[in-house]
Amino acid sequence: MTPTSPATEPAQTTAHIDRDYPLTRVPRGARKGWFAILVVVAGFIFFTPTMVTGGQVAGAFGFSAFLGLSMLASLILAFYVATLGAASARTGLSTVLMARLALGRVGGKWASLVLGGTQIGWYGITVGIFADLLASALGWEVSWPLAIFGGLLMATTAYWGFKGIEILSWVSVPLMFALCVWITVTSVDEVGGWGEMLGTTGDGSVPVGLALTLMIGTFISGGTQIGNWTRFATSARTAFLVCFGVLIVIETSMLVFGGVGAIAFGEADFTALLFTMGLAIIGVLMLTFNLWTTNDNAAYAFGVAGAELLDKNDKRPFVVGGVVVGIILAASGVADAISGFLITLGTVIPPLGGVIIGTFLFVWKGRDPGTDVTRVGAVIWPGVAGYLLGTAAAAFGAVTGIGSPAVQGVLVAIVATPICHLIARALRPTVDMVEPAAEESEPVSYVPTSTGV
Structure with a gap:
């Protein structure tokens, strides 16, 4: 197979190039500054269910232990997340294309099906939450017209692409952050100040291991x-630092925002808490923007996954198709019924990230x-074997209740993948495998013919 570099990949006609590059590397000229990446990542991480999880966990520990x-x-x-973000920034590839390089074409299709399919499902669930919330605020008995309206509205920015998501994030993140800070201040006043908040104790109803599993599982x-977004970053270092910093700050804040409200008012559901505090109108407005931010990221993700699945260099038809399915799920009420199934699918998703990380760090040596x-x-058998081992570890944890399924699935996949590559090399020592280039600007071909079919 003739070595090729990103610069020599098959040319695409301008008319067929999606400016979000769903099937190719993002070229250097299309990369974004660190602040644009930060804003989009922040909007992605500002995830309302994270606050609900914080509320569910906080009451079991009291505020001090919960904060730790x-x-x-x-x-x-x-x-x-930051390691995955760095890998995509270094290569300029989306998650599903990274999965294609790590698992092979067949494995890449599996990643597209799982990642795209779950995002369509969550799109429907989020649209349903929006519709029910707005219907309650308006006093409507039916919510399906609002599901149709909300589903179409939320798709507009994803159809526009990275720039649309960036603009929406500029609006939604400050608004939601301001609301959460206000609720935190109000909650602290409700219990008598920070001293009283820090002195609260829990009922011990949630074990520590399960608490960590719930909080990690919310976003993993x-x-x-x-x-899908960090591939637009100018460097792997930028992507890592932005993702690491933003996630530490926002993920912790979201958990804490949900936790203090639950401790002060005894209500874990953030949406219900807003109604309890008499903030129905403001709450609906703020949450609409937050849910919109969540869903435009979901729509963008299943658009990119669909483009990879059918090898079409345009994400937009798949954004439209996925949105239609999501709206049908929301309007019919089916979305609520499949939430448990989607959570189950979460067992098979984190090991994909583990394989990508293991391949990027130990096989490609970070290049x-x-x-x-x-x-x-x-099929790239070492990657597939690493993925199956990671999935088995996650499934074992889910069935037995031992450990954290998502975390152990990721860790096993990270360790198993490079080991499987070493075994494959040992079994076929005569096949020359070219190592990644020493300079990021001049990559060489790494075609794993010794482990792929």
Whole structure:
């Protein structure tokens, strides 16, 4: 197979190039500044269900212990998400294209199906939350017309692409952050000040391991797709620092915002808390922007995944198709019924990130392998083996209740993947495998013919 670099990948006609580059590396000229990446990542991480999880956990520990656990969960997530973000920034590839290089063409299709499919499902669930929330505020007995309206509205920025998501994040993040700070101040006053808040004790109803699992699990599946946005970063260092810093600050804040409200008012559901505090109108406005930010990221993700799945260099038809399915799920009420199934699918998603991290750090040695994404083998067995082992570890934790399924799935996949590559090399020592280039600006081909079909 002839070595190729990103610069020599098959030319695309201008008429067929999606400016978000769903099937190719993002060229240097299209990269964004660090602040644009920060704003988009912040909007992605500002996830309302995270606050609900914080509320569910806080009452079991009291504020001081809960704060420590929140910071630990955020730290674990930050390392995972930031490393994936750095890998995509270094290569300029989306999460599903990274999965294609790590698992092969077949494995890449699996990643597109799982990641894209779950995002469509969550899109429907989020649209349903928006519709029910607005219907309650308006006093409507039916919410399906609002589901149709909200589903179409939320798709507009994703259809526009990275720039649309960036603009929406500029609006939604400050508004939601201001609301959360106000609720925190009000909650602290409700219990008599910070001294009283720090002195609260929990009922011990949630074990420490389960608490960490819940808080990490809230965002680890979504965080696996961080590469869809960090591939636009100018460097891996920028992507890592932005993702790590933003996730530590915002993820911890979101958990704490939800936790203090639950401790003060005895209400874990952030949406219900707003109604309890008499903030229905303001709350609906703020949450609408937050849910919109969440869903435009979801729509963008399943658009990119659909483009990879069918090898079409345009995400927009898949954004439209996924939105239609999501609206149908929301309007029919089916979305609520599949939430448990989507959570179950979360067991098989984090190991994908583990394989990508293991491949990037220990096989590619932190560099861009330079592989032409159109010329990848059908199956890269070491990556597939690492993924299956990671998924087995996650499933074991989910079934037995031992450990944290998502975390152990990621860790096993990270360790198993390079080991499987070493075994594959040992079994076929005569096949020359070119190492990644020493300079990021001049990558060479890394076509794993010794482990791919």
